[in-house]
Amino acid sequence: MVYEIELKAWATDHETLRQALLKHAQFECEYVKEDTYYLPGPKAGGNVPASGVRLRRETVRYSDGDAATMLLTYKSKERREEIEINSEHEYAITGDENIPVIEALFMLMGLERAYTKTKRGFAFRHGDITAELSLVEGLGWFIELEILRDNDAAATLEAARASLKTLLHTLGIAEENIETRYYSELLNTIRAAKTTKKDG
Numbered sequence: 001m002v003y004e005i006e007l008k009a010w011a012t013d014h015e016t017l018r019q020a021l022l023k024h025a026q027f028e029c030e031y032v033k034e035d036t037y038y039l040p041g042p043k044a045g046g047n048v049p050a051s052g053v054r055l056r057r058e059t060v061r062y063s064d065g066d067a068a069t070m071l072l073t074y075k076s077k078e079r080r081e082e083i084e085i086n087s088e089h090e091y092a093i094t095g096d097e098n099i100p101v102i103e104a105l106f107m108l109m110g111l112e113r114a115y116t117k118t119k120r121g122f123a124f125r126h127g128d129i130t131a132e133l134s135l136v137e138g139l140g141w142f143i144e145l146e147i148l149r150d151n152d153a154a155a156t157l158e159a160a161r162a163s164l165k166t167l168l169h170t171l172g173i174a175e176e177n178i179e180t181r182y183y184s185e186l187l188n189t190i191r192a193a194k195t196t197k198k199d200g
């Protein structure tokens with residue numbers, strides 16, 4: 001099993017950060033990721049992941065052309081201090097004509113369409129760390145640092161955390177910019193604030 005160990009932080013000056021990434025990491029591609037999340041509703045069974053299922057439309061622009069994919073993903077998610085640990089399962093889907101069938105299956109499983117998230121940005125590679133500088137619609141710019149490991153033992157996580165923080169410091173990002181909340185929590189906070197303002 002592969003574990004994604006991730007650290008993310010707010011990018012207050014994304015252009016300066018992009019230049020730092022170009023200096024310290026290898027540029028890979030630009031991307032647009034459009035995610036739709038289906039979360040467990042009242043009729044969902046106990047084996048449905050609490051984080052639900054994600055349907056992603058991804059367009060990646062490489063130097064030699066564009067590539068578009070559609071991915072169905074479910075994962076177990078955990079937070080330990082500043083980092084996220086995810087065990088992810090991902091499958092490629094072909095053809096928009098399959099989406100209604102997949103959504104019908106989600107409904108039978110008790111999943112309900114919850115929200116969408118779009119992010120676009122730039123992907124880099126620094127050793128075994130993937131770095132993505134992303135503009136998340138409705139939130140702003142973030143830097144996401146991710147490393148893959150084959151176990152989630154305490155020693156493994158601590159070493160991964162140290163590697164991620166070292167790169168964070170190299171890029172000139174202060175630790176107080178680290179964001180431990182999931183994007184879903186940040187988006188829900190904004191939606192709730194807008195609803196309260198509208199009702200008031």
